[in-house]
Amino acid sequence: MLQLFNTLSREKEIFKPQRKDWVGLYTCGLTVYNYAHIGNLRTYLFEDILKRVLLLNGYQVKHVMNITDVGHLTSDADEGEDKMELGAEREHKTAAEIAKYYTKAFQQDLKDLNILKPSIWAKATAHIAEQIALIKKLEQKGFIYKTSDGVYFDTSKYPDYGKMARLDLKGLKEGARVAKNSEKRNPTDFALWKFSPKDKKRQMEWPSPWGKGFPGWHIECSAMSMKYLGDTLDLHAGGIDHIPVHHTNEIAQSEAATGKQFVRYWLHGDFLVLNEERMGKSKGNFITLKTLKEKGLNPLAYRYFTLQAHYRAKLNFSWDALSGAQAALEKLSERVRELPAPKGKCEKYETKFLEAINDDLNTPQALAVVWDLLKSDCPDSAKRAALNRFDKVLGLGLGGLKKKRAASVPSDIQKLIDRREKARKKNDWAGADALRQEIEKAGFAVEDTSKGPKLKKK
Ligand code: AMP
Numbered sequence: 405m406l407q408l409f410n411t412l413s414r415e416k417e418i419f420k421p422q423r424k425d426w427v428g429l430y431t432c433g434l435t436v437y438n439y440a441h442i443g444n445l446r447t448y449l450f451e452d453i454l455k456r457v458l459l460l461n462g463y464q465v466k467h468v469m470n471i472t473d474v475g476h477l478t479s480d481a482d483e484g485e486d487k488m489e490l491g492a493e494r495e496h497k498t499a500a501e502i503a504k505y506y507t508k509a510f511q512q513d514l515k516d517l518n519i520l521k522p523s524i525w526a527k528a529t530a531h532i533a534e535q536i537a538l539i540k541k542l543e544q545k546g547f548i549y550k551t552s553d554g555v556y557f558d559t560s561k562y563p564d565y566g567k568m569a570r571l572d573l574k575g576l577k578e579g580a581r582v583a584k585n586s587e588k589r590n591p592t593d594f595a596l597w598k599f600s601p602k603d604k605k606r607q608m609e610w611p612s613p614w615g616k617g618f619p620g621w622h623i624e625c626s627a628m629s630m631k632y633l634g635d636t637l638d639l640h641a642g643g644i645d646h647i648p649v650h651h652t653n654e655i656a657q658s659e660a661a662t663g664k665q666f667v668r669y670w671l672h673g674d675f676l677v678l679n680e681e682r683m684g685k686s687k688g689n690f691i692t693l694k695t696l697k698e699k700g701l702n703p704l705a706y707r708y709f710t711l712q713a714h715y716r717a718k719l720n721f722s723w724d725a726l727s728g729a730q731a732a733l734e735k736l737s738e739r740v741r742e743l744p745a746p747k748g749k750c751e752k753y754e755t756k757f758l759e760a761i762n763d764d765l766n767t768p769q770a771l772a773v774v775w776d777l778l779k780s781d782c783p784d785s786a787k788r789a790a791l792n793r794f795d796k797v798l799g800l801g802l803g804g805l806k807k808k809r810a811a812s813v814p815s816d817i818q819k820l821i822d823r824r825e826k827a828r829k830k831n832d833w834a835g836a837d838a839l840r841q842e843i844e845k846a847g848f849a850v851e852d853t854s855k856g857p858k859l860k861k862k
């Protein structure tokens with residue numbers, strides 16, 4: 405029985421999908437004007453666990469992830485500049501080049517972290533027609549109005565506005581009265597379509613029934629998720645920062661257009677925090693996976709690090725804690741490697757593991773079960789079999805290690821590799837070099853990759 409904490413009710417609920425054959429999952433992707441930071445990646449890791457847990461429970465998952473390559477403004481209040489155009493200016497490239505480069509970098513990050521690919525990647529710029537069609541639908545139903553700079557959603561016409569976020573609409577309105585005057589009718593109204601400025605040529609703009617311009621940020625997620633997953637989604641996930649604005653607006657515009665519930669289970673992950681401050685793109689505490697790799701850390705150690713906390717708890721980042729996670733993962737991999745071929749079951753621990761992850765994705769508890777299993781008196785081959793199954797959710801690469809190595813690497817060479825890794829970890833470069841020479845003498849070449857040493861026959 406899978407239980408998930410639904411932001412709509414603020415309670416753990418038993419997950420019941422709409423259909424028998426597949427489950428629809430939508431996750432908000434990256435705005436591709438820069439690298440993802442490891443805070444963003446924490447959210448994608450939590451969503452990957454969610455997806456793997458659904459798969460383990462026997463569901464087929466249709467997973468859509470968007471790529472925001474237009475329309476995400478620097479301010480949530482529909483003001484400021486488009487992040488994509490800003491990124492292009494910064495790097496003296498076209499917005500399309502920026503999008504392509506950072507999309508690829510993002511997809512590489514996901515691969516390095518062993519995050520399963522979505523069934524569908526949906527780019528905002530490839531779905532302009534769908535977004536215009538949705539705005540038209542809202543127009544027919546009387547939810548939109550035009551100002552001098554765009555087309556807006558009138559939140560006062562949608563009675564449930566802000567329900568999930570439990571927004572204090574009255575307070576917001578009073579607060580806004582003292583703030584700057586704008587043509588918006590209500591402070592919570594948001595842009596569906598923005599007009600191109602008259603004095604500046606935009607790189608990305610499209611004709612629309614209301615004037616030349618570009619879509620607002622929120623509309624892409626509604627248009628693309630409903631296109632691929634139907635009017636009502638089983639699950640939608642993202643970081644907690646999206647609750648009050650982005651997801652609140654997605655709900656309003658989708659439900660206003662269809663008259664149906666937009667999402668049945670909303671899941672939100674908490675932040676990665678550095679020195680008590682949320683990691684953010686514009687905050688100067690920006691760490692990427694590339695930086696981790698350059699420091700010789702294994703991306704899967706970051707995966708392990710995030711699994712040590714529950715996704716709804718804040719997670720404090722420190723280099724020490726990450727090194728600790730790397731050491732734990734290495735110890736775990738070593739223990740797994742020593743086990744014989746998989747056979748049988750460790751009933752008690754497999755049940756405990758399933759209970760942990762099915763209890764709102766309790767990964768810290770699941771990791772505790774892994775270590776308890778290793779200490780247990782369960783037969784070694786059954787331990788190995790259980791760990792293979794656990795790794796389908798954890799995604800730490802435990803299952804593959806033995807097979808790959810046993811197939812191609814003689815055990816005496818493997819021992820040399822392991823000793824060299826130990827030397828490297830102790831910064832004993834001379835020792836590591838001597839071991840490399842020994843390995844080369846035996847006819848192999850080692851290449852150090854982000855996933856650890858790779859061996860090739862010379
Ligand atoms: P964005 O590109 O800003 O839309 O962010 C992509 C995803 O990362 C969203 O789901 C955000 O909620 C999430 N996110 C942003 N900052 C953090 C953080 N410090 N920790 C965890 N998730 C974050």
Ligand code: ZN
Nearest residue numbers: 432433625650
């Ligand atoms: Zn979104």
